[in-house]
Amino acid sequence: MFDWFGTGMLGSAYLWVKAAHVVFVIFWMAGLFMLPRFLVYHQEAAPGSAEEKLWAHREARLIAIIMNPAMVAVWALGLTLIVNIGASGEWWFRLKFLSVVGLTWFHMWMVGYARKLAAGQRTASGRTLRLLNEIPSLATIVIVILVIVRPF
Numbered sequence: 001m002f003d004w005f006g007t008g009m010l011g012s013a014y015l016w017v018k019a020a021h022v023v024f025v026i027f028w029m030a031g032l033f034m035l036p037r038f039l040v041y042h043q044e045a046a047p048g049s050a051e052e053k054l055w056a057h058r059e060a061r062l063i064a065i066i067m068n069p070a071m072v073a074v075w076a077l078g079l080t081l082i083v084n085i086g087a088s089g090e091w092w093f094r095l096k097f098l099s100v101v102g103l104t105w106f107h108m109w110m111v112g113y114a115r116k117l118a119a120g121q122r123t124a125s126g127r128t129l130r131l132l133n134e135i136p137s138l139a140t141i142v143i144v145i146l147v148i149v150r151p152f
């Protein structure tokens with residue numbers, strides 16, 4: 001069989017799996033960049049207004065159609081890749097894994113907060129929500145450096 005670029009159990013599918021991983025990373029990150037911004041607009045909409053309902057609807061669709069499926073795909077493909085290259089003991093991967101666990105927690109927190117907002121509860125301040133908007137950018141910088149440069 002052809003195994004032009006292959007390593008590990010994935011053989012020649014390795015690069016396809018890696019490409020799919022990066023594609024779903026882009027979809028997931030797009031959602032992680034959009035949702036905190038939606039939450040800021042949602043929180044600032046007048047309680048009970050049509051605008052507030054529209055934001056709740058947009059958030060629910062973004063989460064269900066893009067963010068949740070993309071997150072599951074990124075995890076499944078990423079774990080397949082790590083089994084394939086057998087680098088789970090390396091520091092770049094351990095630190096990447098920690099960052100991604102943090103990003104997954106951030107995803108869950110935002111989904112929970114979108115539900116709270118939809119139920120009329122505004123427990124976080126606008127300033128906190130604005131600060132949270134910076135997390136996906138920071139995580140992207142850290143994770144991309146870890147996987148490409150592998151400084152550790």
Ligand code: HEM
Pocket residue numbers: 018021022025029074075077078079081082083085100103139140143144147148
């Ligand atoms: C969800 C858990 C994740 C796991 C378990 C995981 C694991 C991996 C593994 C093992 C590789 C393969 C490295 C190689 O073949 O040399 C990889 C590649 C990559 N990952 Fe992830 N990853 C995850 C999430 C993410 C996230 C959230 C990002 C970006 C924000 C990301 C960005 C990348 C990039 C850009 C590559 C390609 C690097 C290259 O080989 O050139 N990954 N990932």
